Amino acid sequence: MSLTPLDLNWALTAALPPIDFVLPGLPPETFGLLVAPGATGKSHLALDLGISLALGRAVAGGLFPAQKPGRVVVSAGEECPRLLAERLRNHLGHDEQGDPRLYDNLVLLPMAGQSCLLLDDGKPTSLFSELKAVGGGARLIIVDPLRRMHDGDENDSGLMTALVVAMEQLAAATGAAVLALHHSNRSSAASDAGSQHAARGSSALVDGARWQVNLSRMDERTAQSRHLSESERALYVAVDFAKTNYLPPRPRCWLKRHPGGRLMLDSAAPVTVMDPVKRGAHALSK
Numbered sequence: 001m002s003l004t005p006l007d008l009n010w011a012l013t014a015a016l017p018p019i020d021f022v023l024p025g026l027p028p029e030t031f032g033l034l035v036a037p038g039a040t041g042k043s044h045l046a047l048d049l050g051i052s053l054a055l056g057r058a059v060a061g062g063l064f065p066a067q068k069p070g071r072v073v074v075s076a077g078e079e080c081p082r083l084l085a086e087r088l089r090n091h092l093g094h095d096e097q098g099d100p101r102l103y104d105n106l107v108l109l110p111m112a113g114q115s116c117l118l119l120d121d122g123k124p125t126s127l128f129s130e131l132k133a134v135g136g137g138a139r140l141i142i143v144d145p146l147r148r149m150h151d152g153d154e155n156d157s158g159l160m161t162a163l164v165v166a167m168e169q170l171a172a173a174t175g176a177a178v179l180a181l182h183h184s185n186r187s188s189a190a191s192d193a194g195s196q197h198a199a200r201g202s203s204a205l206v207d208g209a210r211w212q213v214n215l216s217r218m219d220e221r222t223a224q225s226r227h228l229s230e231s232e233r234a235l236y237v238a239v240d241f242a243k244t245n246y247l248p249p250r251p252r253c254w255l256k257r258h259p260g261g262r263l264m265l266d267s268a269a270p271v272t273v274m275d276p277v278k279r280g281a282h283a284l285s286k
Helices: 008-013 042-055 081-090 100-105 126-134 157-174 203-208 220-225 276-285
Strands: 031-036 072-076 106-110 140-144 177-183 211-217 236-244 253-257 263-265
Touching: 031 042, 031 157, 031 203, 031 236, 042 072, 042 081, 042 100, 042 106, 042 140, 042 177, 042 263, 072 126, 081 106, 100 106, 126 157, 140 157, 157 177, 157 203
Parallel strands: 031 177, 031 211, 072 106, 072 140, 140 177
Antiparallel strands: 211 236, 236 253, 253 263
C-alpha cells in the first residue's frame, strides 16, 4: 500500500453530509464490539439487530431507533440451520414473516460444525474473501462469536491488533459497519461489567474498536431495589455503552427477556434516543 495524505482543501471546504450512523455511535466502515458473559443473550440481541435493520424497525423495542431498511449479513458461528430458524421465528411478528424486505435484506450464515476462521496465523483466509464478497453493500456485518473467527492468542496484543485491522479491512471493503460478539472476562462480572475493560483478552482489541456495548446480568442489589424475585431477576440484562467515540455518554438501561429469548427494552426504565442530527453534530465536534 502507499500512504495517501488527506486532501486538506477538500477536508476544509467540501460540503460534508451528516455522519450516517448504522447504530447510534457506530458509523459505516468501522469496527464495534458487543461484549457479554456466555448465555446473557448477546446472540439474541445480535439477531434482533440484524432483523430490525433489515426491516427498518426499532431494535429491541426501542433500544435503538428505527432506520431506513438496509442489508445485514450475520455469520452465526455457533448455530445450525434448524436452531437458527427457530430463533428467527421467535424474533419476528407473524405479519413480519412475509415482509419482502426481510428476504431482500437479511443474510443468515449458520456455521456450527464448520471452520469459521477468517484469520489463520494472522492472515486472511478464503472464508474472509467469501464474507467480503457476500457483505458487499451491506449496512452491517455481524460476526458471532469473534473467538471462532481466528486462531490467535487473545492475550497477544500483536495478534489482536492484526485481528482489528482485518475487521477494519472487511468494513472498508464492504462499506458496512462490522460488529463482533465477544465474551467478557471473569473478573468483570462482580464490579466492572460496564467498562470497556470487561472484554476478554488483550486491551488491543477494545482499543481498536470504535464502539463497544456490554451486556451483563442484573445484580442482587438492583433486583432488591426493584422488588424482583430471583427468578424474575434472571430475566433482566443491563446494557452499558462502554465505548462510543462518536456519541455522548449514555446511561445504563435494561432489557427484559421474553418467551423465545428475545430481549426487549424494559418499559419501567425507558432510554432516551438522541436525535440523529444532534448525534452527527456531536461526532463532528469531538
